[in-house]
Amino acid sequence: MDPATLGGIIVAIGALIAMAVMEGANPMSLLLPPPMILVFGGALGAAIASTTLPDSIASLAMIPKAMLYKNVKLGKDVDTLVELAEVARKDGLLALEAKAADIKDPYLKKALQNVADGMDADELRIMMEDEAAASEKSGRSAAKFYGALGGYAPTVGILGTVVSLTHVLENLDDPxxxxxxxxxxxxxxLWGVLSANLIWLPIGGRISKMTDLASERFTMLTEGVLAVQAGAQPRVLSEKLYAMLPASERPKAGAKGAPVKGAKAPKAAEAAA
Known part of the structure; x- marks a missing residue:
């Protein structure tokens, strides 16, 4: 689990509470049910009204995924693809069907099964890219939903303040x-601005980042599977895929699994070649 979003929200709200205490205010005075109900309910209703009900439900279901998101180690995916390339060169593409049974990731598993079934490379690329695009579309929709919540919440908060001040003006006879x-x-x-900037917009940003990372992974897996299908040499494939990863994901020179320029191909791959 990557605690960035949840931890960041806690730190931000903690800073607000600390300021209130240092100013001599009672933080509990901010927990008033009527304005909170208006802000959260009104903003949520407006956001739902701006899209479809299925998209709204799917977006709300993304909150646990955003909070419990765990970074994917792309280096492990590279190692898996290189291993698959070695198997394909040694035993043929049909051997990938048995390897696919051990893979848990549905995207990669489905792609390997199609390779083993003899799907054309162009058709395989189109299928994988379409599947990745559908997943990315879902993430973008959820991120947009929380961006809308962040935009509506302050305005709904102002509406609540106007309604309350109207009530105040009706009771000027009680100074x-x-x-x-x-x-x-x-x-x-306060709750309109707070919920927008400390809750909804950070969650939307988190989902957007998750979608970007997933898109990068899909791209790498697509290129890797197509290279395996084409019979790519494992060392060359390793260098190609590691070049697609951010610097933080690349192994250091000399480390186990690091691609070495000019290094000899594995004996099994040489024999198969």
Whole structure:
């Protein structure tokens, strides 16, 4: 689990509470149910109204995935593809069907089964790219949904403040309650701005980043599977795929699994060649 989003939200809200305490305010005075219900309910309703119900449900279901997201080690995918290339060169493409049974990732598993079944390379590329595009579209839709929530929440908060101030003006005959009423009125604006910038927009950004990372992985897997199908030499494939990874994912020179320029191909691959 990557705690960046959840930890960041906790730190941001903690900073707000610390400021309130240092200013001598009671943080509990900010937890007023009426403005919170208006801000969260109103913003959520507006966001749902801006899209379709299935997309809204799918976007809300992305929250646990965003919070519990675990970074994928692309280096392991490269190692897997290089191993598959060695098997394909030694035993043929039909041997990939048995290897596919041990792979848990559905995207890679399906692609290997199609390779073993003899699917044309162009058709395989189109199928893999279409599947990746569908997954990316879902992530973009969810990120847009939370971006919309972040845009509606402050405005709904202002509406809550206007409604509360209207109620204050209706009770000017009771000066003793004006201070408390006015302070409570601005809590709606506070929650609108707070929820937008400390909850909804960070979650949308998180989902957008997850989608980018998944898209990069799909691209690498597509190129790797097509190279395996074409009979690529394992060492060359390793160098090609590692070149597609960010610097932080590449093994250091001399490390186990690092592609070495000019290195000899594995004996099994040479024998198969």
């Amino acid at each position: 003793s309650s004006l201070g408390h009423s006015i302070a409570s009125a601005f809590v709606a604006t």
